Amino acid sequence: MPAFEFKCQKCGKKATLVLSLSEYEKKNYKCPKCGSKRLERLISTFQVKTSRKS
Numbered sequence: 001m002p003a004f005e006f007k008c009q010k011c012g013k014k015a016t017l018v019l020s021l022s023e024y025e026k027k028n029y030k031c032p033k034c035g036s037k038r039l040e041r042l043i044s045t046f047q048v049k050t051s052r053k054s
Helices: 021-025
Strands: 003-008 014-018 039-041
Touching: none
Parallel strands: none
Antiparallel strands: 003 014, 003 039
């Protein structure tokens, strides 16, 4: 499942939430600190790891 980064508009806490795509699309998530559903999605970085034989 993908990880999404959010910032709570109520308490200001940043959190990384692991959500299924259906949970994300339904906005079925809340701030782990205060329980608010007023979360702003942040742009996050990602890393790709490949296996290469030298």
